[in-house]
Every structure is written in C-alpha cells, then in structure tokens.
Amino acid sequence: MLERDEWWRDAVIYQVYPRSFADSDGDGMGDLPGITGRLPHLRELGVDAVWLSPFYPSPQHDAGYDVADYRGVDPRFGDLGDADKLIAEAHNLGLKIIVDLVPNHTSSEHAWFQAALAAAPGSPERERYIFRDGDEPPNSWQSVFGGSAWERTPDGQWYLHLFDVSQPDLNWDNPEVREEFLAILRFWLDRGVDGFRVDVAHGMIKEKNLTDWTSASTILGGLDPAGPPPPMWDQEGVHEIYQSWRQVLDQYPGGRILVAEAWVAPASRLARYVRPDEMHQAFNFPYLEAPWTPAALRAVIDESLEANDAVGAPTTWVLSNHDVVRHASRLGFPAGTPRMPGIGAEDPQPDAALGLRRARAATLLMLALPGSAYLYQGEELGLPEHTTMPDEFREDPAWERSGHAERGRDGCRVPLPWEADAPSYGFGPAEKSWLPQPATWAEFALDRQQGVAGSTWELYRSALGLRRAHGLGRGTVTWQDGAFAFRNGDVLVVTNFGAEAVELPAGARVLLSSEPLDDDGRVPTDVTVWAAL
Incomplete structure (x- = not known):
C-alpha cells in the first residue's frame, strides 16, 4: 500500500x-x-x-x-x-x-513591473526583471508567440519577454x-x-x-x-x-x-x-x-x-x-x-x-x-x-x-x-x-x-472505479505477444489498431470495453478491452 x-x-x-x-x-x-x-x-x-x-x-x-x-x-x-x-x-x-x-x-500590470518602468535603469526595481541597454535588441531570441523576444521601453532599455509583450520575464538570478x-x-x-x-x-x-x-x-x-x-x-x-x-x-x-x-x-x-x-x-x-x-x-x-x-x-x-x-x-x-x-x-x-x-x-x-x-x-x-x-x-x-x-x-x-x-x-x-x-x-x-x-x-x-479496485496505477506493464496487449497486475489490456477483429485469450473475463465486442466475442477495430485472466 x-x-x-x-x-x-x-x-x-x-x-x-x-x-x-x-x-x-x-x-x-x-x-x-x-x-x-x-x-x-x-x-x-x-x-x-x-x-x-x-x-x-x-x-x-x-x-x-x-x-x-x-x-x-x-x-x-x-x-x-x-x-x-x-x-x-x-x-x-x-x-x-x-x-x-x-x-x-508576470503580467506587465504587476506592481513590480509598473515600479520597474517608473524607476531608472540599473535600479533594484529593474533588477527583478531582465533589462538590457543597447541601440538594437540584445540578442536574436524570438518570442514563442512570434517576433522578437525584446521590447523597448521609453527610456531606451529593452526587457525580455519569451511570451507576449505583456509578459515580462522575471530575473531568477535575483x-x-x-x-x-x-x-x-x-x-x-x-x-x-x-x-x-x-x-x-x-x-x-x-x-x-x-x-x-x-x-x-x-x-x-x-x-x-x-x-x-x-x-x-x-x-x-x-x-x-x-x-x-x-x-x-x-x-x-x-x-x-x-x-x-x-x-x-x-x-x-x-x-x-x-x-x-x-x-x-x-x-x-x-x-x-x-x-x-x-x-x-x-x-x-x-x-x-x-x-x-x-x-x-x-x-x-x-x-x-x-x-x-x-x-x-x-x-x-x-x-x-x-x-x-x-x-x-x-x-x-x-x-x-x-x-x-x-x-x-x-x-x-x-x-x-x-x-x-x-x-x-x-x-x-x-x-x-x-x-x-x-x-x-x-x-x-x-x-x-x-x-x-x-x-x-x-x-x-x-x-x-x-x-x-x-x-x-x-x-x-x-x-x-x-x-x-x-x-x-x-x-x-x-x-x-x-x-x-x-x-x-x-x-x-466505471474505468476509474476498476482502476482503483485493481491497483492499476501502482502496477507494471508486461507486454504480451501478438496484438497490442499488456498485463498490469491481474488485468489484461488489449487495444485493436488493426482492420480485423482480435481474439481474447481463452478464459478471459471482460471487465470493461470501450465498445461492444463482436458477435463472436472478439475485439473490433479501435476498441480497448480490460479483461481478467
């Protein structure tokens, strides 16, 4: 346990x-x-x-x-x-x-960033973020959202924003x-x-x-x-x-x-x-x-x-x-x-x-x-x-x-x-x-x-109840031969990715199936079955 x-x-x-x-x-x-x-x-x-x-x-x-x-x-x-x-x-x-x-x-509306904009370059307030000097952006980094990752402030410094311009990066070296x-x-x-x-x-x-x-x-x-x-x-x-x-x-x-x-x-x-x-x-x-x-x-x-x-x-x-x-x-x-x-x-x-x-x-x-x-x-x-x-x-x-x-x-x-x-x-x-x-x-x-x-x-x-009852979250995966199948504790899991229905092992008792089995008790295409062996 x-x-x-x-x-x-x-x-x-x-x-x-x-x-x-x-x-x-x-x-x-x-x-x-x-x-x-x-x-x-x-x-x-x-x-x-x-x-x-x-x-x-x-x-x-x-x-x-x-x-x-x-x-x-x-x-x-x-x-x-x-x-x-x-x-x-x-x-x-x-x-x-x-x-x-x-x-x-943070947001650019966070009190810290507003204080940084109001303070001078090199101030403690700016040290909470990543500000740099220069006539050009400090490097070639791009925002995840597109465009440069640097935005210029009215006093000429640049601040880093790996995401939106309204999301200035914090300085975690501070x-x-x-x-x-x-x-x-x-x-x-x-x-x-x-x-x-x-x-x-x-x-x-x-x-x-x-x-x-x-x-x-x-x-x-x-x-x-x-x-x-x-x-x-x-x-x-x-x-x-x-x-x-x-x-x-x-x-x-x-x-x-x-x-x-x-x-x-x-x-x-x-x-x-x-x-x-x-x-x-x-x-x-x-x-x-x-x-x-x-x-x-x-x-x-x-x-x-x-x-x-x-x-x-x-x-x-x-x-x-x-x-x-x-x-x-x-x-x-x-x-x-x-x-x-x-x-x-x-x-x-x-x-x-x-x-x-x-x-x-x-x-x-x-x-x-x-x-x-x-x-x-x-x-x-x-x-x-x-x-x-x-x-x-x-x-x-x-x-x-x-x-x-x-x-x-x-x-x-x-x-x-x-x-x-x-x-x-x-x-x-x-x-x-x-x-x-x-x-x-x-x-x-x-x-x-x-x-x-x-x-x-x-x-x-049903799946969440059975998952808990059979301890699947604490188990291990043991792959089985043949179809895409593995054992986890006392449960056999079979998913059929193929075009033809798949047989379950003899004696397998179905616990749960994502769709009904076919008339012969086989696993149809694009269906997963949990079975007790």
Whole structure:
C-alpha cells in the first residue's frame, strides 16, 4: 500500500478551466462558486484531485497566464473567500486541490513591473526583471508567440519577454525574486492547497551571456533531443530552484506536490525534474502527441516508464488539455496527421464518430497504465472540439498574433454542457456563455449520460472505479505477444489498431470495453478491452 502522503503516485487528476466549468451568477463566465457547486460531480466520477487553471487577477492577455497578483482572485471568478470555500468543500469530498503557478513571467500590470518602468535603469526595481541597454535588441531570441523576444521601453532599455509583450520575464538570478515565490508558495499552502502545477517549468533561468539563438527550438515543444538545450530553456539552474521549493512543501503535511509543465526532451532529461528532491510529477507531452499507431504508443510508453523508473518517480499520462485540440476530434483524422493549432469551419473536419470511438479506446488504454493520469474537463462527456465556431467569437491571442492563420485554442475551451434542456446547457442560469456552445452539445450533456449504459460518462466512471479496485496505477506493464496487449497486475489490456477483429485469450473475463465486442466475442477495430485472466 502507498503511504497516504504519496497519493500523487497513482492519482487521477482532473483539470478545471475556470472560465468554462460552471457559472454561478449568470454573467456567462465560469467562476469559483460555480466550481464549488459542481464538485460532487467530480467525486461521483471518481477522480482524486482537481487542478485549477489560473484564477488570479490578470488583464487576461493570455488567458490568465499573465498574472498581476499571485495572492488574489480575479473578480471575474470571485474572491479569496470563494477560494477558501472551494478548497474546504473539495477536502470535505476527499478531493485534493492543485493550483497553477506562473513563475517565468508576470503580467506587465504587476506592481513590480509598473515600479520597474517608473524607476531608472540599473535600479533594484529593474533588477527583478531582465533589462538590457543597447541601440538594437540584445540578442536574436524570438518570442514563442512570434517576433522578437525584446521590447523597448521609453527610456531606451529593452526587457525580455519569451511570451507576449505583456509578459515580462522575471530575473531568477535575483534573490528577491526567489524569496517572493517561496512566500507565494507558503501563502497558498497555508490556505490548504495540495500542490502547484508549474507553468513553463523549464524556463526561468537564462544562460548568463544571453547567447544568440535563432533555431526553431526556441518554440515550446520543438526542442532537439540530440542537441544542447537552448540558452533560454532547461538550464541547470532551474533544478536548485525546485529543490528549494520542495523543502518548503515537505514542511507541510498531507503530501503537497509540484507538477512540471516542462517541454524537455529526451525523456531521460525530463526525468531530472522529478528526482527525489525536486518535483513529484512532470507532464508527458510525448504521450499526448503520439499518433494513433501501436508502434508509436508502445515506444513512448516504454521510454516514459524507463526514464521515470530510473529516478523513482511516477509517469504521467494525458490526452487533452486547454492548449490542444480535444482528443475526441484529434483522433477523428488519419493517424499521423500533424498537430493542429485549432480547427475552423473552413478547415478539414474530423470524422466525429471515428474520433469518439478512438477517444474512448485511447482513454481506456491510458487509464490502464501505471502512474498518474490527467483528465481535461468535458472529456468524460466525450466532448469534441468546437470546430465551426464563428471567427468573431475567438479570444485566443494566437488568432490575432498569427494574422488569423491559426484558429487558436478556443475550440477546446467552450463552456461545458450539464443539462440538455437548460439555458446554456446548464453552464449557468442565463443563456449567455463567454464562448458560444455548439447546438449539437445537448446530446453530450451530463444529464443525458448519467445512468445510461454505454455512455462515455459511464465508461469513465466505471474505468476509474476498476482502476482503483485493481491497483492499476501502482502496477507494471508486461507486454504480451501478438496484438497490442499488456498485463498490469491481474488485468489484461488489449487495444485493436488493426482492420480485423482480435481474439481474447481463452478464459478471459471482460471487465470493461470501450465498445461492444463482436458477435463472436472478439475485439473490433479501435476498441480497448480490460479483461481478467
């Protein structure tokens, strides 16, 4: 048995995007009281923890990842009292709460940056950020969002922003910055949060000479596993930061955790973030991005488990989040289709039935793997991407920054449907929602699926119950000969990627199947089965 404080080793963690989960006051925007009111749904579903995307005060130039105050709640979402109530109610229901932390940069409206602009070059206020002199930008670095990563101030200095111009990078060589974030950690730990998902965890430390770098690997997710890390990503100094954070978390009871959003390759290098004295988990983006082919999935599963086992850390698994096309739509394209930065009405459309069929199979495959699994709100309903959203409603800054070339991420951020016949499908008491919901979403509403045999919600609920009952999160993968199949403890997992149905071993008793077996008891194409041997 796991120690109670190591709940995170096999946890199923559910991501809530606060704008789009539940609206308590009818203004069309989700909020903290809305989340609190819907927590019983997550308890019934069977997850262990809830990760909240940012809810801090922010001008929302980058969906809240431009933080103006790390110790507050944006009025759009409520106030600190609402946060306290949410944490307390989650704990009453046996759920952990993880909050987002954004340490690489602040909002340009943060009090520190406003003070830096008002102060002189070389002042202590400017030392909190990365300012440089010069007639030209200090180097060739490019913003992840396009264009130069340097912006000039009225007095002629330049400041670094690896993301939007409204997101100035902090100077993590400054002790004051380090002390401030230790205090921010304690602020939320004292309020009862159970952990932090750390945004851009491979950033923060920059190579001291700010060496030129024009490679495409300046783009998140484009790191070259064979080459040295770029001078702005995955520098050695990040590890001593997380060691100091881990010391703070270990002073609190109950197993408080750090989760890295780190785009680092190869897997053995990412595993350095989850060594015993650093973080507890790191997101497994190669698994999310793997094509729907047996060779690709087996390779990433093996590589992930080997790298994390070497440092005694659990592997994480994820199929959807707030930054990618929902897997119920992504898998509706031919296997190997390049990653899509959003889908619009004029773009090729996914095969909805195929996408949902594969998504259900992919989910059962993922939930049978040892380690910790992440779910994105609405995937338990089988929600697809909103692929026909009128462009005038798009709010993702990628839409404007790309000159309308990229549809952006709004399609995966549409408010959830809870009740088929209610205003805004039960998202809130009013008809309006900050992004429009597709007319077809009534069929995905929670009240149309609960208690309905074979529904996607019931499939998720059953899978999470069986996962816990059979200890799959604490098991091991033993590959079987023949079809894509492995054993984890007493459960055989079979996924059929081929065109012909696959036989189950003699005596196998089906525990759960993503779709019905054929008339001969065989596993059809794009179906995953859990069976007891």
